[in-house]
Amino acid sequence: MSVLNAVPATASVTARNGSATWRLIKAESKLSIRDKVGPLWGVGCPLIVLIILGVVPALREPVEAAGGLTYFDLYVPVLILFNLAILAMTALPTTLAGYRENGVLRRLQTTPIGPARVLTAQLVANFAIALVATILFLAVAGLGFGVDLPRHPVGFVLSWLLASAALLSIGLLITALAPGRGPATAIGTVLFFPMMFFAGLWVPIAQMPEVLQTISHYTPLGAGMQAFQETYLGHFPSAAPLLTLAAYAIGCTIVAVRWFRWE
């Protein structure tokens, strides 16, 4: 009898934990949306930029040394990276460092759920918002302005997953190292601009001086851009950018886990 009872009991504990995690993810997604940083700067801002750039005829000229892609074609993946970078490097660390500063993580420590799961929930929430945003950007660029989808979709999805993993783990690293919410936001913002530069936000990578191009390939957003560009041209991305992204993802996660403080 006791053996028979044990099975449903264990099953219900698992189900409960599952539902608690799911509720936590839903709650964190709602909070991320209410917080406005992600939706406004991460989604709204690049979307408006995309639409504005889409109506500038000069940007429909092909970029030299970019395999026939136009300036506007290149802006689509740049803005996808813009979205990922805002969510992962400013929204995520600001929220999590705030949770630590305000004792939210400590409060969760006294519940059966524990604070680690709220980290997971935040990661999932930001990941989901990024996914929706990427689909939205691709749709607007495609339906509104006739930009073709990446010609190697599998390669694109893989690059996108690696780029989000790399950026989210950088976000976790910022959270781990920043002493508080204010510094976390500051570090994220200060890193954002040079990283976006190397993704080609202001000057396409192909037109950068040799040295900057080389540096760009070793930055997370530069590597992400390189991989995206190759998939737009119909190739599976080359090993170098994929390995660079994977290295960032693994390295930053290890350091973040090692140094993470709950209070």
Place this chain on the structure above:
Amino acid sequence: MPAVIEVRNLHKRYADKVAVEDVSLTVQEGEIFGILGPNGAGKTTSVECIAGLRTPDRGEIEVLGLDPRRDRAELTRGLGVQLQAGQLPEQLRVAEALELYSSFYPDPADWRELLEGLGLAEKAKTAYGKLSGGQKQRLSIALALVGSPRVAILDELTTGLDPQARRDTWELIENVRSRGVTIVLVTHFMEEAERLCDRLALIDGGRVVAVDTPAGLTERARIEQRIRFRPSRPLADHLLTSLPEVSGVTRRGETVIVTGNDNALNAVTTVLARNQIVAERLRIEQASLEEAFVQLTGSRLGSH
């Protein structure tokens, strides 16, 4: 009754400061156990060690038969905690918080009932960041109870609540206790301690000064009774000072103030009757828990 919380020789120091020097206490099942002490006495540090949020430097703690650090996961299911400084995300709404937290527990309480009981019903849709201090406090109490814990630790139960909310909270706590929940509460309010607590531990400078019932503590402090009255006819001091029960006589205008032990009142009224003096406006001032506290710890509680 079995012990639910057992603390032996707890010692905890922060970098440069010993917060808890040596605390031992036992909390029995079903009782409301109060922890009283001046600011910085080590109350929060002690209860945070009991809740498993801090690792003691020395000493043993057992809660529900579990080690708060080693058996964290299991303990959290039976232990509800209200932290002195515990917070929620600013944008999370009251009902959302309660619903979310209740999903963390195997057998949660009805969170809507708690919402009612703590007078938060009309704030259900308000974001945590927009609540007043007292409302945040009430939500924090609700969250400590939402998992139907067997033991609840409440740090500064009613600090920041208005008198009505305080009384309502006391009623709620009495209700919770009547369901057999053991409650440890840290408090600064003597009235609260006297009304709610079965036993109290007085903590001062990181040590337990005394553990007793509220009445026992008052008695232990041996505070003298003070009797004030206006004699109907002039009264010579020596009639009173000669009584062994009386330790002092002072006068303020026409009022005579006699201090003495528990039997002083009897002795004084007997003497007055024998001299056909009526004691007008007779008042007896009982020793309060607050005075006992001051005497036993040699300090004064903050007025908050």
